[in-house]
Amino acid sequence: MKNSSGGKGSMSTASSITTWKADVVPVPDQFPAGLRVLVVDDDPTCLIILEKMLRNCSYDVTKCNRAETALLKLRENRNGFDIVISDVHMPDMDGFKLLEHIGLEMDLPVIMMSADDGKDVVMKGVTHGACDYLIKPVRIEALKNIWQHVVRKRKNEWKDLEQSGSVEEGDRQPKQSEDADYSSSVNEGNWKSSKKRKDDEDETEDRDDTSTLKKPRVVWSVELHQQFVAAVNQLGIDKAVPKKILELMNVPGLTRENVASHLQKYRLYLRRLSGVSPHSCNPNNSFMNPQDETFGPLSSVHGLDLQTLTATGQLPAQCLATLQAAVLGRSTAKSSIPMPLVNQRNIFSFENPKLRFGEGQQHVNNNNKQVNLLHGIPTTMESKQLTSLRHTSQSIGNVNMQVAPHGAQSSQNNSSLIEMGQPLSRVQILNDSTVPLSVGQPIVPNGIAANVSTRNGIPENIRAPGYNLVSQTSSILNFPMNHASELPVDSFSLRSTPGMSDHTSKECRHDIRRLSAFKLSSRQP
Amino acid sequence: MDRNRLHNQVASMRRSLFDQGYLDDQFIQLEELQDDTNPNFVQEVVTLFYNDSTRLIQNIEQALNSRPIDFCKLDDYMHQFKGSSSSIGAKKVTNECTAFREYCNAENAEGCIRSFQQVKQEHAILKRKLEVYLQTVRQASQTA
Numbered sequence: 200m201k202n203s204s205g206g207k208g209s210m211s212t213a214s215s216i217t218t219w220k221a222d223v224v225p226v227p228d229q230f231p232a233g234l235r236v237l238v239v240d241d242d243p244t245c246l247i248i249l250e251k252m253l254r255n256c257s258y259d260v261t262k263c264n265r266a267e268t269a270l271l272k273l274r275e276n277r278n279g280f281d282i283v284i285s286d287v288h289m290p291d292m293d294g295f296k297l298l299e300h301i302g303l304e305m306d307l308p309v310i311m312m313s314a315d316d317g318k319d320v321v322m323k324g325v326t327h328g329a330c331d332y333l334i335k336p337v338r339i340e341a342l343k344n345i346w347q348h349v350v351r352k353r354k355n356e357w358k359d360l361e362q363s364g365s366v367e368e369g370d371r372q373p374k375q376s377e378d379a380d381y382s383s384s385v386n387e388g389n390w391k392s393s394k395k396r397k398d399d400e401d402e403t404e405d406r407d408d409t410s411t412l413k414k415p416r417v418v419w420s421v422e423l424h425q426q427f428v429a430a431v432n433q434l435g436i437d438k439a440v441p442k443k444i445l446e447l448m449n450v451p452g453l454t455r456e457n458v459a460s461h462l463q464k465y466r467l468y469l470r471r472l473s474g475v476s477p478h479s480c481n482p483n484n485s486f487m488n489p490q491d492e493t494f495g496p497l498s499s500v501h502g503l504d505l506q507t508l509t510a511t512g513q514l515p516a517q518c519l520a521t522l523q524a525a526v527l528g529r530s531t532a533k534s535s536i537p538m539p540l541v542n543q544r545n546i547f548s549f550e551n552p553k554l555r556f557g558e559g560q561q562h563v564n565n566n567n568k569q570v571n572l573l574h575g576i577p578t579t580m581e582s583k584q585l586t587s588l589r590h591t592s593q594s595i596g597n598v599n600m601q602v603a604p605h606g607a608q609s610s611q612n613n614s615s616l617i618e619m620g621q622p623l624s625r626v627q628i629l630n631d632s633t634v635p636l637s638v639g640q641p642i643v644p645n646g647i648a649a650n651v652s653t654r655n656g657i658p659e660n661i662r663a664p665g666y667n668l669v670s671q672t673s674s675i676l677n678f679p680m681n682h683a684s685e686l687p688v689d690s691f692s693l694r695s696t697p698g699m700s701d702h703t704s705k706e707c708r709h710d711i712r713r714l715s716a717f718k719l720s721s722r723q724p
Numbered sequence: 725m726d727r728n729r730l731h732n733q734v735a736s737m738r739r740s741l742f743d744q745g746y747l748d749d750q751f752i753q754l755e756e757l758q759d760d761t762n763p764n765f766v767q768e769v770v771t772l773f774y775n776d777s778t779r780l781i782q783n784i785e786q787a788l789n790s791r792p793i794d795f796c797k798l799d800d801y802m803h804q805f806k807g808s809s810s811s812i813g814a815k816k817v818t819n820e821c822t823a824f825r826e827y828c829n830a831e832n833a834e835g836c837i838r839s840f841q842q843v844k845q846e847h848a849i850l851k852r853k854l855e856v857y858l859q860t861v862r863q864a865s866q867t868a
Contacts, residue, residue, distance in 0.1 A: 242807055248812075
């Protein structure tokens with residue numbers, strides 16, 4: 200077991216939501232001594248025996264004879280326990296219900312106990328997520344090894360944290376067309392309850408290319424993606440096949456499979472964007488690299504200084520890229536913007552994201568509160584709107600902040616970025632905001648939803664406000680917002696900051712899906 | 725001399741409790757938990773068990789006397805009782821509990837009532853035996 204240090208420590212500081220339990224973990228070299236166990240059993244005889252047994256194992260024991268009390272203790276001190284042992288039959292609350300609560304709220308390993316050794320009951324334990332099931336009477340030998348569950352869980356969590364590194368490939372195949380393909384590597388640990396959620400297939404597959412994970416993954420860096428897009432454009436989106444793209448890209452080490460999966464996501468992204476009217480596509484161009492003069496006139500569409508926003512990293516590069524890709528796709532189809540206008544280099548200006556996700560990683564780590572829940576979600580916001588959003592949104596920009604190359608709006612944008620934990624409803628206040636606000640919406644809901652839902656098991660409670668705001672924004676930006684939030688998921692896995700659990704990302708994706716379902720009802724010419 | 729006699733007595737009583745099936749391995753677990761920090765652990769647990777089980781027995785009596793008999797509730801009580809008695813290694817008591825639950829599952833009121841008498845009987849027998857045994861243990865440990 201690792202001591203709380205370095206990465207782990209920064210993980211905990213990285214997000215107030217996901218405080219790394221390792222912070223208060225017992226001294227490693229004495230492990231498993233000092234393991235903090237909460238034992239819950241309404242039978243006083245059993246309880247006292249268990250307590251003594253656990254003490255004899257050198258564990259740090261707290262006993263409860265009621266499930267409610269146990270939950271209270273756990274809630275009061277979220278990081279005060281490493282593992283919970285609970286009886287199945289209890290008068291005030293079914294042990295499985297307690298198990299669910301703990302899994303959802305604290306995500307601690309829970310061992311169930313019962314005198315009942317019937318297969319059904321044991322199975323119930325399994326399906327409810329218990330990490331083990333002990334038959335009473337419990338022997339001390341059975342308790343000696345419970346620490347393995349703690350280690351195992353943490354090991355999995357740590358693995359996920361390590362995965363949240365560079366720009367991910369976004370390898371996950373989108374399940375359905377609607378799937379927001381977030382492959383944001385998240386801190387799965389605290390949100391393991393996400394397994395119980397419907398969106399539990401979107402397991403993060405992001406891999407840090409320096410991680411010790413078995414499968415080597417392609418990191419779709421900015422340049423790489425730009426190369427990809429260039430190849431695709433050259434071939435024509437309809438004719439771009441992985442083999443040819445691979446040839447054009449001419450990147451050593453890149454396999455056809457890498458390209459194929461990336462292309463799949465890209466295609467999905469474009470398809471999703473295809474719902475955008477030609478007009479609405481236009482502003483997307485403005486998402487391109489601000490330095491690109493070609494898109495200057497577009498940059499101020501709807502009064503949004505998209506370029507600046509992009510430049511400052513407010514607009515996740517991936518989003519930008521996808522938007523641009525969409526534009527690109529669209530432009531070939533219906534857009535009045537001629538292809539040449541689309542600067543392929545700029546379509547996916549990963550510059551910021553790269554910084555964000557690549558080097559930004561350390562920033563993320565350093566950012567206590569910022570969980571980059573919604574990577575790739577265009578957060579094109581006017582500075583003033585951003586400012587107003589400051590208090591309501593999770594600051595994705597915190598990550599960006601570190602890397603935003605451009606000065607002016609950076610700090611502002613950063614601070615205005617969504618701050619975690621704020622109820623999304625606050626965003627509604629900014630009703631008069633323009634697109635930027637709405638653009639920011641998905642981030643907020645997603646982020647918050649993710650966090651909130653993760654924490655409280657209340658999914659999607661933030662979505663609505665986002666919708667409200669969205670409706671007020673131009674369709675152009677609405678679309679990207681709605682879709683962009685998914686786009687990155689599609690084409691570019693968003694690396695979520697550590698601290699964002701996998702569950703969070705799943706929730707985000709779920710939220711994004713919902714957002715995207717929101718019709719662009721207020722398309723403005 | 726006295727001490728040896730007492731210790732021999734303790735050993736013999738203990739052996740007989742196991743041999744006659746009143747106690748099982750779980751009781752040894754309790755004995756092994758007893759240490760310097762909890763020198764009277766076994767006694768404490770046994771006392772706790774008997775206090776708590778009295779309550780359970782009353783509940784079961786009540787449930788058995790009510791008409792119609794709520795077999796679900798009965799089973800629930802007995803489940804608790806069984807868990808409790810098994811945790812101290814009360815082998816015969818636990819076995820009677822298992823028999824009771826079978827009658828309960830079959831919703832055999834007669835069988836339940838009869839079986840419960842057995843449970844109470846074993847429960848009382850063990851209580852007496854343990855009292856004597858633990859008293860002897862105390863005496864033996866107090867002897868110089």
